[in-house]
Amino acid sequence: MWAMSESVPVRCPACRREHLYSAPSYPCVCGAPVAPSLDRHGTATAVTHPVWEEDWITLRCTTCGRRAQWPRPELGCPCGTLLRVPLAGPPRAPGPRGRRPRFQPVTIRTARDAVTAAALYLRWLGFKDIRRADQRPPSGIGLAARGLLAQVDPTVRPASSRDVECLWLTAMTESATCVYFSLAGYATDARVRADSLGVPLFVLDLTGTPQPVNGLADEMDAKGT
Structure with missing residues (x-):
């Protein structure tokens, strides 16, 4: 109950x-x-x-x-x-956390560069011990950290709603938060599905800087872990 x-x-x-x-x-x-x-x-x-x-x-x-x-x-x-019923706003932090240094991207020329850029960004957000995920996703490359599962899609095909759902389901079985990085962006239904499932979406530009696509990604970029 x-x-x-x-x-x-x-x-x-x-x-x-x-x-x-x-x-x-x-x-x-x-x-x-x-x-x-x-x-x-x-x-x-x-x-x-x-x-x-x-x-x-x-x-x-x-x-x-x-x-x-x-x-x-x-x-x-x-x-x-x-x-x-009215909802309360998010609680404020108890005190100043200090400013993070600027993210230092790596130029993306290959699929490996895209994975490196995503891993560096996750480390910049505060995630520790970034590694290859144990389970390989249906498309792209999986990264993992404690309590986190990420998928990096370096292909030229926009990520689909099925790609987002597969990542979310895998993360759910591991009781982990998930995040998606795509080089080619997302189909419209993928963005809608990500918002409904609570999955932050990022696009990797060629400078290697992840750009938030939805509000969840904006929040992750601003707050980190």
Whole structure:
């Protein structure tokens, strides 16, 4: 049975009735509970036209670091209004972490250079002991670190949604976070699928600098490990 988080007051904007709401926690693949943080002082909004993409949020497990999508907290008021419960923003760091040095890329001329560029970038993000992955991916080359599985695709074919799904499934079996690097970019359905599965996507430009493609990659680039 799912555990419940701390109760917060939620007022219906239609009838002004106040409720106490506790968001359920969901089991991560590692077994740890994952629950959204609620904004105690935020204002609930009425859902008038449900949109499937807006019914899900991406949460990160604080135990293993894995990201996954879970239902957005909502509450049905007796007056018939469906309420979207406000979420708290991400917690701020307790103090300054110091500035990272600039990433030093390597020019990409060969497939091996692409793998080297991705490995250097992961090390720059803070991942340790970068190595070849034990399992070879269907396309490209796999890299691994503690709690991380990466795929580097140096081909001239844009990565497909199936490529992203295969990486995600392999990472899930290993309880690891995953990230995809592609030299030729991504098909539109691959980007959509990556966002739904919580997979950061990067494109390797010819200077050897990984460029974030989606919001998850932007966050990884900004924060590192």
